[in-house]
Amino acid sequence: MRKTRIAIVGAGLAATPHALALKELNDEVQVVGVVGRSPERLKHFASTHGFPVSESFDAVLNDRSVDAVLVLAPPNTHLELVERAAAARKHVLLEKPLDISMTRAERTVQVCRDAGVRLGVVFQNRFRPAVQRLAALATNGTLGPIAFAGVDLRWWRPQSYYDEPGRGTYARDGGGVLMTQAIHSLDILLWLAGDVSEVVAATATTALHSMEAEDFASAALTFESGAAGQILATTAAFPGFPERIDLIGENGTAVLEGGHLRVFFRDGRVDEFKDPSSSGFGAKPMDFSHTAHRDLLKDFVAAIREDRAPLATGDDALRVQRLIERITANTERRP
Missing domain, CATH: 3.40.50.720 (NAD(P)-binding Rossmann-like Domain)
Structure with missing residues (x-):
């Protein structure tokens, strides 16, 4: 070939x-x-x-x-x-x-x-083994109808990261933590829980960074399915922690922290899967495996x-950027 x-x-x-x-x-x-x-x-x-x-x-x-x-x-x-x-x-x-x-x-x-x-x-991240397992649980009916889906991303980037020309600016990057870091987890969120109908959100640049765009964002969501949702994303959480995705279904709750997936079923079963790969959540952005x-x-x-x-x-990426635009809609500094 x-x-x-x-x-x-x-x-x-x-x-x-x-x-x-x-x-x-x-x-x-x-x-x-x-x-x-x-x-x-x-x-x-x-x-x-x-x-x-x-x-x-x-x-x-x-x-x-x-x-x-x-x-x-x-x-x-x-x-x-x-x-x-x-x-x-x-x-x-x-x-x-x-x-x-x-x-x-x-x-x-x-x-x-x-x-x-x-x-x-x-x-x-769609290709990480733990995410693939979570996707199967969400799509094959194992978890049952989803009642809640959330992302909690508490990463760390030192000021030196944002001192690089263009980093965290609207002109080059289009935004901050949402467009550059959290976008991966938000893609997984929409992939597994569907589109969002309502968003109530706030963004900020904390005192821990000197940068143009946001290093903190939070949002309460309502999905088109009727499920509730929540997002927290920041690069101001020293020293950085593995991102977390929660799916709460009728049959149980799935918790994905980095590559560690735990599923707590209502019948008492607990399934666990560990993928040792990291995601660059600390001061070294490229500290992860190239396998995905x-x-x-x-x-x-x-x-x-x-x-x-x-x-x-590209359509998947559009869905994510539309959600990010809705979260940052009230950010006055955004052009």
């Missing part, structure tokens, strides 16, 4: 787990080139992982043998990069979020749909070959 040929756009913080994952998939994927804005960072990344450097993004797009692009550039560049890739008939795997505003995010999804190319989004990225990339490649949607789609 011919290998799927992928080019990488961006060699920043998010690129390392993808690189490690792609090297494990070298039987079915070939990295044909890497492009980026920083020559020094690009050279270091490519040499570290043994990838070739492409002359330019135009060269990637003009190469008819390239099947897809993996876009890992800053969020505020996504739309234009995806527009050009879709016009060149390249499939796109895009790091979250889609872009920095709903208008740009919706356009990002639409251009791929109009061009007939696949758009996958890097929601790698590998499985996401494998699914994306299979989606291209089988002409089907990947597990995490």
Whole structure:
């Protein structure tokens, strides 16, 4: 079978787990080139992982043998990069979020749909073993109808993290803890509990960080199913704790903390599953295994070959960003 040929756009913080994952998939994927804005960072990344450097993004797009692009550039560049890739008939795997505003995010999804190319989004947590087990419980009826679903994300980022140019700004990132960190858990929440009909929320920038966007958000939710919900997300909780997702169903309660899943059934049974992988909840954002990225990339490649949607789609990402927009709707500083 011919290998799927992928080019990488961006060699920043998010690129390392993808690189490690792609090297494990070298039987079915070939990295044909890497492009980026920083020559020094690009050279270091490519040499570290043994990838070739492409002359330019135009060269990637003009190469008819390239099947897809993996876009890992800053969020505020996504739309234009995806527009050009879709016009060149390249499939796109895009790091979250889609872009920095709903208008740009919706356009990002639409251009791929109009061009007939696949758009996958890097929601790698869907592929973590404990999340997969939780998803099965929620979708196969084991938990019964869901009465409550919640996310509790108490992470830590030092000020040095936000001192990096563009971090936690609306112009580059589109927001703070919700768009950059909690977006993964919110994706799982909507995937398993469905869409939200009502939101009552508040956001803030605590005294622990100097940054433009929020480092704290809370919300009370009502899902379209009638279930209640709750969100708490912050990057101001030193030293950082594993994120928690709760699903309370008619037959029992499932509690997922990091990779530790416990299910308490009303008949007295208790099921437990432990996945040792972390999620970068402390001062080291990339302190996690690349295994979930590998499985996401494998699914994306299979989606291209089988002409089907990947597990995490652009429409899934739109759902999450719409919820984030509703949570931050009363944030006066948001443009």
